[in-house]
Amino acid sequence: MNSRSVFDIDCTPIIPECGFKCPKCIQEIESTLTDIQGVSKVYIEGKEQEQKLVVEHDPVVVTAEQLINVFKTLPSFYERFFIPTLIENKEKQD
Helix, strand or coil: CEEEEEEEEECCCCCCCCCCCCHHHHHHHHHHHHCCCCEEEEEEECCHHHCEEEEEECCCCCCHHHHHHHHCCCCHHHCCCCEEEEEEEEEECC
């Protein structure tokens, strides 16, 4: 069974010019998360100012809380500058 976790990744207090639109940040997030065992899909949904990061994962292998800890170490070039918030966590059948 997979889980769909939706996160708000706030970086604007620290990197105001970014607003979670920086291709470098997004690429690093996607490549880091897809390398984690149990993560099947990573994508961004929503409109410009309200974009959210969605991670589809197996909660038995990697939990939403563990993913939050990964976000806290990103981006590597401004380590620990993302402020992640879990918005929604829903399990779904595959």
